[in-house]
Amino acid sequence: MIAPFRMTRWAAVVSACCLPLPALADALTQETRQQAVNWPAILMFGAFVLCTLMITRWAAGKTRTTADFYTAGGGITGFQNGLAIAGDYMSAASFLGISAQIFADGYDGLIYSTGFLVGWPIILFLLAERLRNLGRYTFADVASFRFAQTPVRLFAALSTLAVVLFYLIAQMVGAGQLIKLLFGLPYSYAVVIVGVLMTLYVLFGGMIATTWVQIIKAVLLLGCATVMAFAVMASFGFSPDALFAKAVEVKTMLAGQAGADSASAAAKGRSIMGPGNFIKDPISAISFGMALMFGTAGLPHIMMRFFTVPDAKAARKSVLWATGWIGYFYLLTFIIGFGAIVMVATEPAFLDPLTGGLRGGSNMAALHLADAIGGNLFLGFVCAVAFATILAVVSGLTLAGASAVSHDLYASVLRKGQASSAEELRISRRTVLVLAAIAIVLGILFEKQNVAFMVSLAFALAASGNFPVLLLSVLWKGCTTRGVVWGGSLGLALALVLTVLSPTVWVTVLGNAEPVFPYSSPTLFSMPLAFFTIWIVSLLDRSGRAAVDRSGYPAQRIRSETGIGAAGASAH
Amino acid sequence: MDPAEPAGGALQRVAEDPRYHALVARRSRFSWTLTGVMLVVFFGYILAIAFRKDLLATPIGNHVTTWGIPVGLGVILVGIALTGIYVSRANREFDPLLQAIRKDAEQ
Numbered sequence: 001m002i003a004p005f006r007m008t009r010w011a012a013v014v015s016a017c018c019l020p021l022p023a024l025a026d027a028l029t030q031e032t033r034q035q036a037v038n039w040p041a042i043l044m045f046g047a048f049v050l051c052t053l054m055i056t057r058w059a060a061g062k063t064r065t066t067a068d069f070y071t072a073g074g075g076i077t078g079f080q081n082g083l084a085i086a087g088d089y090m091s092a093a094s095f096l097g098i099s100a101q102i103f104a105d106g107y108d109g110l111i112y113s114t115g116f117l118v119g120w121p122i123i124l125f126l127l128a129e130r131l132r133n134l135g136r137y138t139f140a141d142v143a144s145f146r147f148a149q150t151p152v153r154l155f156a157a158l159s160t161l162a163v164v165l166f167y168l169i170a171q172m173v174g175a176g177q178l179i180k181l182l183f184g185l186p187y188s189y190a191v192v193i194v195g196v197l198m199t200l201y202v203l204f205g206g207m208i209a210t211t212w213v214q215i216i217k218a219v220l221l222l223g224c225a226t227v228m229a230f231a232v233m234a235s236f237g238f239s240p241d242a243l244f245a246k247a248v249e250v251k252t253m254l255a256g257q258a259g260a261d262s263a264s265a266a267a268k269g270r271s272i273m274g275p276g277n278f279i280k281d282p283i284s285a286i287s288f289g290m291a292l293m294f295g296t297a298g299l300p301h302i303m304m305r306f307f308t309v310p311d312a313k314a315a316r317k318s319v320l321w322a323t324g325w326i327g328y329f330y331l332l333t334f335i336i337g338f339g340a341i342v343m344v345a346t347e348p349a350f351l352d353p354l355t356g357g358l359r360g361g362s363n364m365a366a367l368h369l370a371d372a373i374g375g376n377l378f379l380g381f382v383c384a385v386a387f388a389t390i391l392a393v394v395s396g397l398t399l400a401g402a403s404a405v406s407h408d409l410y411a412s413v414l415r416k417g418q419a420s421s422a423e424e425l426r427i428s429r430r431t432v433l434v435l436a437a438i439a440i441v442l443g444i445l446f447e448k449q450n451v452a453f454m455v456s457l458a459f460a461l462a463a464s465g466n467f468p469v470l471l472l473s474v475l476w477k478g479c480t481t482r483g484v485v486w487g488g489s490l491g492l493a494l495a496l497v498l499t500v501l502s503p504t505v506w507v508t509v510l511g512n513a514e515p516v517f518p519y520s521s522p523t524l525f526s527m528p529l530a531f532f533t534i535w536i537v538s539l540l541d542r543s544g545r546a547a548v549d550r551s552g553y554p555a556q557r558i559r560s561e562t563g564i565g566a567a568g569a570s571a572h
Numbered sequence: 573m574d575p576a577e578p579a580g581g582a583l584q585r586v587a588e589d590p591r592y593h594a595l596v597a598r599r600s601r602f603s604w605t606l607t608g609v610m611l612v613v614f615f616g617y618i619l620a621i622a623f624r625k626d627l628l629a630t631p632i633g634n635h636v637t638t639w640g641i642p643v644g645l646g647v648i649l650v651g652i653a654l655t656g657i658y659v660s661r662a663n664r665e666f667d668p669l670l671q672a673i674r675k676d677a678e679q
Contacts, residue, residue, distance in 0.1 A: 107628075110644040111621060118614045118647065121654045125603040125610075245636040273638040274629025275621045282622035289618040313667060316659055323655045327648045334645075558586050561596050562674055565583075 037184035040380030045183070048216075048388050049197060055212045059205035066421045067567075069206035069428060070137040070403050071307040074567065076211055078314035082321020084211045085305050087218030088396050089116070089296075089322070090329050092174060092389045093455060095221065096363045098330070102337020103344070103365035106247070106272020109337055113330035115289055119296025120326065124319040127297055129312035130474050130560040136567045138400075139303040140408045143469050146552030147481040148545055149417075153408040155485050159465045159492055160300040160404035163458045164397050165438075167301075170454040171397070172443030175390040181360045182367070182383035188444055195440035198394045202402070202432045207308060210395045217392040220385045222325065225332040228366070228382075231373045232339030247272060247341040254345065272341070280520075287524035288456075294527060295459030298466030301400035312563050333366075340365040343372045394439065402431040453504040456521065460499060464491035464526035472534050474560055477553040480546040483538030491530025498522030585677040595669050602661065606654050617647050 067073050076084070094116065102109035135141035140156030172191055179190030201209045236242040252269025260268060296302065306315045344350045344358070350368040352359045358368060370382040406428035411419040419427075469488040472479045499505055501516035538546070559565050586592050620628060620643075628640030 107638075107640055107644070110640075111618075114614065114617065114644055114647040114651075118610060118651050121610045121651050121658075122607060124655055124658055125607045240641075241635045241637050244641075248636055270629075273631070273636065274640050275625045282619070285618050285622040286615065289615060293614060313663070316662055320655050320659045323652050327652045330648060331645065554587060555583050558583050558592070561599075562586060562592070562670060562677075564586065564674060564677065 038182060038380060038383065040377055041383035042183050042185075042380075044381050045384035045387050048220075048384055052197075052209070052213050052216065052388075052391075053200065055216075056201050056205035056209040059208035059212065062208055063204070063206040066137070066407070066424050066428070068208065069425055070399070070407065071304070072207040072211055074308060074310050076308040078309055078317030079321055080211065080215060081305055081309050081314065081318035083218045083325065084214040084308075085302065085318060085322035086325035086329070087214035087221075087389075087392055088302060088305065089326055090218065090221055090389065091171070091393045092178060092386050093170075094329070095225070095333065095386065095389065096178075096366055098333045099337040099340060099366040099369075100363045102334060103340040104362060105276050106251075106338070106341070107274050108276050110330075110334055111275065112292075113334065115292030116296070117323065117327055117330060119293045120319060120323040122293060123297045123302075124316065124323075127303075127470065127474070128306055128315045128319050129563075131303060131306045131470075132309065132312045132315040133560050133563040133566045134474070134556065135303075135307055137304070137307055137407045138403050139300055139466065139470065140404070140412075143466075143473050143484065144412075145473070146556045147473070147484065147549055150413050151481055151485045153412045155469070155488050156466070157404040157408040157413075159461065159488065160408075161401055162492065162496075163298075163300055163461050163466070164401040164404075164435075165442075166454040166461070167299075167458040168394060168397050168401070168435075168439050169442050169446055170451050170458075171390055171394050172439050173446050173449070173451050175387070175394070176443060176447060177361075178386060178390065181364065182386065187447055191440055191443040194391055194394060195436045195443070197391055198398055198439075199432060199436040201391075201395045202398050202436075203429055207399060210392075210399050211308060213388075213395055214392045217385070217388045218325065221389055222329060222332075224370070224382050224385050225329060225336065227378075228339070228369060228373055229332040229335040232335050232343070232369075235343075243335070243338055243342065244273060247338050250341055250346055283524060284520040287519055287521040290527060291456065291459045291463050291521045291523035293463075294467045294523070295461075295463035298462030298470065299458070300404065300462075300466070301396045303466075303470075304396075304400050304403065311566070336366050336369060340369045344368040347372065398432055398435050398439070401435050402428045405431040450509050453499060453502075453509070456504070457496070457499050460495045460521060460523050460526065461492055463523050464495040464530050465489070468527060468530040468534060472531070472538075474556075476538075477550060477557075478538050479534060479553075480538040480541040480543075480549040482541045482543065482546065483534040486537045487530045487532075487534030490533050491526050494529050495522045495526035498526060582677045586673060589673055589677065591669065592673050595666065595673065599662075599666055603658065606658055610651065610654055613647055613650050617643065 062073075063069055065073075094113075098109045098112055101112065131139070131142055134145050138156070138160070140153045140160070143156050144152035172194065175194045176187040176191045179185050179193070180187045183190070185193075201213055205212075232243065233240075236246070248269045250269075251272055252265050255265035255268035256262065305318070309315050309318055344365055347368075350359055350364075350371070351357070358364045360367075367379060367382060367386070371379040374381075406424050410427045411417065411424045415423075465488045468491060469484045472487075473484055498517045499522055502520060502522065503515040503518070504520065506512050506515045506517070628638060628643060630639050631637065632639055632642075
């Protein structure tokens, strides 16, 4: 299945130097051109859908209560949950985007990968077990544990919906572009297909179906990436240095063909082996690093996964598995990116004769590599897996959004905890329909928009709102209701405003000449603001509620540390 | 609102158990230390990229491979290794202690 290494017609190759740089999450958001209908890909995707719908049917039979719906009754094992978390995290943006980034700039792609990974140890050391011990369905359960329910849950639900919505739009637009590209279907078909399938999974199968879709997809994606990386390494006798040397040679040659003199062509070739222009100034670098690291610890659909396991020990185990799989996956994408430089950038069949870029857009690097390695059938398989990936990620997001509405807004705020399980479940399912409709409509509306900033914005919001609120409410005795609501809201607001004023939105999207806020990520400013506000407002809070909040800490602390009183797995 | 709310007695007994306080102190010292290591490693890497790109772009000996490659992959491996260290100590040392404390408190 490993095709002989093709290296033909150098002269026909147009420089990869003129490829546009894919920015973070741009992966999914570029303008793409519709391709010929790809039947093998559609058939294999059809098989995936059939299989997952059967699982959904099985899961529907087991989904009777809110606990089943939100958290699979807490009956997922640590290993399964670890794979599902990895599935949630290995989005099509990481697979196609990071390998495309490496294809274009080499080393810079690795910086993303490290940032995306290092949030996991932090989650494990500070939050995972405590989340499991304190919460049942949503992260708001934890954040509001000893506080006044209404204000804290309102904050948590709105922040969840904001994060979920931005993430969801980016995924839907990405799905549309990708399917247009991979399957040769029109953009709107793709968005509707994703919306409808996701609705079926979540509506009927709840967390059980979502988890299994996530697991299957994670296994398929890891399998595909392993085969590709293995094939690349095999053609270089398993010597990374030989792979890098060839990649530098290819980049140098391409730069030379683009008209660079031999010295600058050689410099261009070598540039892929070290950090390039991705990080321009130290402030943006640190700020972006903080968003990736702490944002991970505040993503609602990720935190929700900790409630699907029976106890804190399993929560801990799931992070270990997830971190291992995610780290392995990033190693593979690194090899795949370099493999694409060597095997794709020099192959005229993969290049667009009009633009000189990759056929179908710069995010196609990994897919063309699949073609080079295993031919059309393997390409079809990888395409189907990429689509499955988007489907699984949007299902998890929708479930997190629906639980924020039904569990936090409806059952806790509106009905003051008096709603029955059946009523809550009904509201949750209706919310799934509403969210799916919103996702489809926004996905179609945003077709031509540049939504690259939305995933970074989701991470920045999570790092500036949810993470400070969670950390201080769990670990600081003096924290009060007023403190978390003010601090969390200000952190969110500043992150949102600074993102709008930053180069990615103010200049790229809104077309202004100069950004008001010069850095690429707001987190260095918005996250400390949230921590500081929570601290100062709590400190000055002399209300009666503050006294109740503080006196609730000792009992909360014992439960968070020991799990005494925590909800276990429901019997099945 | 939580159906599994424990009797206040168990919480009270845990609060008075010196083993509980020792466990929590030891465990949080351990997790904050690991958190500190992870922060230093990751932000050290980011600062190296921000201020000394040339260091990471230096080839290792006569190879094409630069120092940036093992350093970048090293950050990922450190993350996985720290996670493993935490889980193994938690399983080996903290869990049995916690079991004993819970057993005495919940009887």
